[in-house]
Amino acid sequence: MRRAFLCGEDRLTGRSFEHRRQWVEDRIHELAGIFGVSVWGYAVMSNHLHVVVQTLPEVVASWSADEVAERWLRLFPRQEQDSAMRAEVLAGNEERIKDLRERLSDLSWFMRCLVRADCPVG
Numbered sequence: 001m002r003r004a005f006l007c008g009e010d011r012l013t014g015r016s017f018e019h020r021r022q023w024v025e026d027r028i029h030e031l032a033g034i035f036g037v038s039v040w041g042y043a044v045m046s047n048h049l050h051v052v053v054q055t056l057p058e059v060v061a062s063w064s065a066d067e068v069a070e071r072w073l074r075l076f077p078r079q080e081q082d083s084a085m086r087a088e089v090l091a092g093n094e095e096r097i098k099d100l101r102e103r104l105s106d107l108s109w110f111m112r113c114l115v116r117a118d119c120p121v122g
Contacts, residue, residue, distance in 0.1 A: 007046055017046075024049060024114075031113055034071045036060035036105040051114070057105040065091040072100045075113060 007021040024044050028051060032039045036059045040052040060068070069090040073083055090096060103109040 007044055027114055031110060034074050034104070035110050035113075036063075037107075037110055051111070053107055053110060055105050055107055055110075057101075060101050060105040063101070063104075065094075065097045068097050068100050068104065071104060 007017050007024070009016045009018065021044050025042070028039055028042055031037075036056040038054045038056060040054060042049060042051045063071070066087065069087040072090065073087055077083060078086065090100075
């Protein structure tokens, strides 16, 4: 039997994972402020979560290239690079901005950034 805890307490060992619940909730709200989505609801269970999300590609389509670049760089900052310069270069690349618009209104990318540690928002 696989025992994986997202939140709550492991009754066998007494170890608590409850501290993760607030992190998950905060992460959902943070990502909702970056992606073109509406989060209608969520439930964080002991070993999984449910998120009800509506993607809003029409909202993302209305964002300027600068706004798309700024939002993407909030998701994937690079400490070793000047963020303003990186945003300017990114905003000037039409093909890349087109790709990022799609990603910023995509449920799979939203969930990827919610569950993966290599998407370091915050």
